[in-house]
Amino acid sequence: MDQHFSRSEMLPPLAPPITERGAVKWMRENLFSSPLNAILTLLGLAAIYALVAASLPWWLNSVWNAESLGQCRAIVAETAGEGATGACWAMIRERWHQFLFGFYPPDQWWRPILALGLLFVALAPVLFAGQKRNMAFLLGGIAVYLVVTLTLAETPAAAFALAVALVLGLTALSQVQPGRLLWFTAIYPALCFWLLWGGTVWAPIVAMAGFVLLYLVFRFAAPVIGLTPAAGAGIVAAVLWWLYLQGPVSGLLQGALPFGLRAINSDLFGGFLLAIVIGVTGIAFSLPIGILLALGRQSDMLIVKTLSVGFIEFVRGVPLITLLFTASLLLQYFLPPGTNFDIILRVIILVTFFAAAYLAEVIRGGLAALPRGQYEAADALGLDYWRAQRLIILPQALKVSIPAIVSTFIGLFKDTTLVAFVGLMDPLKGVTQIVRADIDWKGIYWEPYIFVGAIFFIICFGMSRYSMYLEKKLKTDHR
């Protein structure tokens, strides 16, 4: 028996035998590995063929220049023969602006365009923390986007120059001190609000001053009366500021230094402008509220826990539509007689709460996934509750829940279409209905839905891909 054996020369690696290589092998393994698989492959090919055969002529016969659906059909019949089908993109060509801006005045389109560009500038330090190269690409892209679109939108020269200067300045800042860009992120909400709704510039500035006041009170009171009471005092001071001083002060300043943009009413907002405004605000505010709710639900304090659970379960238990109806029908009962505030704002508040309740559950899952030892370690380091959460617990819990958080965000963005039911002009139902009600475009259906669906798909798919990228990038431990 070959008990003793020793190899003096190692065998070189060989290429696999011919049956194990090439396209034939690939097809055999991936398409026809068993009779069932072969049948499935053939069925799949048949389905694709049927789909392409049915829709290809429609795409190929697209009409871009026409004034009505009837004209479109006439052109298709003329070029491709009687009975041929063809897409009528002329409708999009004529109405694209309603899908994007609703009834926002055309001479003011530069404002939402600029706000969108600046949104990505504000997001840059959050999306690519500290990665100068990526930030440079992003900001460069934004600059190009702004120059092109602002030119197309016939922006007033002064606004154009200011916008470009601002973006260039911020780009330079991002390369020198990337961290400082977060200051722009902090003031962006007020800036965006002012750009979109217009009015006096002083209103958002005075509103921001409330936050500064909050911080100052907290900063100077904290050493004297402790963290929690100081935070409470700061909040009280800020609320008093907003309730009683906001109006008079901004009025006074406007009187002294009048500067502002043309005010745009909420009912002119529509299309993706509306969806993005609601979606982005909802996302930005639901995350912190969701975190607080999740912490509340995990809390040892019975009352805090009960209230959090009650809120979360209530909001998750009813459809979003009923909450939106609450915003449009019931808020007039719950608020002091005579109060009337903007419907978009009301909807944003309800959408935010809705998303926050879902986020709270997602984050709770992340918190529960953390090993007990992490909490004990944080305690052992002598960190107080908020520091422990901020430095040890939450970063890990949020990291674990990134995919679920992003899919909640995607859900929120898709749900912005439901505002159509309270009379707002969302891109899907609101605008499409207006277009389809027009005598010229009556009977058109594939084109608007494909157009709107494609934009939603790009945005949502982009978000989910970004979450995958983020997950990979942050995967420092856990296997």
Added chain:
Amino acid sequence: MAEAAKMQVSDEVAIQITGMNKWYGQFHVLRDINMTVMRGERIVICGPSGSGKSTLIRCINRLEEHQQGQIIVDGTELTNDLKNIDKVRSEVGMVFQHFNLFPHLTILENLTLAPIWVRKVPKKEAEETAMYFLSKVKIPEQAHKYPGQLSGGQQQRVAIARSLCMKPRIMLFDEPTSALDPEMIKEVLDTMIQLAQEGMTMLCVTHEMGFAQAVANRVIFMDQGQIVEQNAPKEFFSNPQSERTKLFLSQILGH
């Protein structure tokens, strides 16, 4: 060594591998493997990670397909024929690095599942056999617990018992102790030594050289998907021939 001498090796062939080659895509993972295992033989396979040793024993019960050459187990050649594969798998038991117990079944159910569904043994008889082997691996009292409630060492002993319940003629061990804490390795090795003393044909991928010296009658060293050296344990450890073997031994025994 004295114990190893006691164990008899018959002249009946258990496993015969000739000219076997395997590729993962373009990667040549097993190169021209030739080996014969006699009934009652205890073989230890060692080698650096990625040398193909796990793949080799996984080919023996067709968890992996080979592309060239011949593998004959107990007179049955492994081909695409499902009947042959079934026959070989019911003769060959396997123990995995990560135990792979079924977490949704109790220990007893883990042990009786295959006898009932594959061997068609009445439940009562299967349970008796299971309890017999659980006593042999010294944990009969755990029969009604779930795998998650046991320690790693206990789980691995259950996994060994689970394979034995099928009354296999050959046992394959794929790094059975490398996922275990040091204090649990011994209990698993003791079980394996006991099995060896009863004359089981064993192929064992392991780095436990003590085990190799105690029970193996042959040690095979693999590197780069090929058998580099094989010898009786005494000669293998005291007088390695190949440079690669020497380097490997100095690395694992050197400290």
Added chain:
Amino acid sequence: MAMATDVPKDSFRLSMLVYDTRYRSYTIQIVVLLLFAMAVAWLLNNTAQNLAARGKEFNFAFLWQRAGYDIGQQLIPYTNDSTHFRALLVGLINTLVVAFWGCIFATILGVIVGVLRLSHNWLISRMMTVYVETFRNIPLLLWILLSYVILSETTPQPRDFRVTDEMAAAGEAPAASMIFFDTVAVTNRGTNVPAPLFERGLGSVDLGFVTLNLTLLAALAVVAGSFWVNHRLVAAARAQQEATGVRPATWWKSILILFGPFIALMAALGFHLEVPELKGFNFTGGILVAHSFTALLIALTLYTAAFIAEIVRAGIQAISRGQSEAAFALGLRPNRTTRLIILPQALRVIIPPLISQYLNLTKNTSLGIAVSYLDLRGTLGGISLNQTGRELECMLLMMLIYLTISLIISAAMNLYNRSVQLKAR
């Protein structure tokens, strides 16, 4: 730490309410409770003031008034003389019906897609990925509207199905034809499907508050009985396997037991289908299913199935390869391995998120309003609300009903989770 050296003995100071860990949490909780109570009181006060200012009062008496509107799809008798409460019930049943069928179809489709996505077939798994990503990243509302528009605007009119004498003479086919062996006609007014009828039906019994359909009850009883007998059969097979080791083949007996009695009952009752027929310019006979229902069902099914497919895929992938390898090494065949090892484990992972998808689907039925499907949201929260002007009552009642459905489903889910949780150290 700080309090290690000089702990003040029991002397209570007011600052301890904030700093002392013993009192701190009480302080915070009391503050929170006070704030919450104040907020609730403020809201109630506002509501009372607002109601008074509008001259309305808060009561549910309107539920017993005449509704005065018609509902297209009604599974319990309803006319416009019925009460708002009756309308609420009709709406609730419509919600539950579309949710029920939606859950069933979405599960079937989702499981198929999820499994195919994991298949080794390159083409099929790519196609399933495209399906899942398309439906997950586009709002449900679009699918509802699109299905509805396609159904109601591209389908032929009933008269297109007509074969005139001239056409028959010329051997021409009509512009549109029925599908499924000439039993189903999809027109722009709705889908005409065959109606189940019984020649010798058992009639019904009026118990005053509710009418029992005896035919339906008999059918249910027979089905339940068949399931029970089949259960016994399987148990007997298992017992025999345990005793002798050999499991008798039961599949053909099961088929016989499950279907035989039912078919016999149907035959005895004279079951037949009433196929819709074109009479003049419209179809008569059979059941007319409104497009709002069909479109909502199709959209909910396709949309939710995409999410379920992801859940199924993740559930199967969560089971490590080692599990099936261990089963193979023991000599189990692949189909046995799937049934005995993979499925029981995968189901534990799949079922909780699956049920929360059912919950989402149920809540999403409220989007039926986009195509005027009169569900709970359309009756109670729509027409009843507008006619009576009782926003507060209608909305609260509607939320309460949705909340009850949700809580029932999640309570069931929690029970299930507790029963299947894997035991670990």
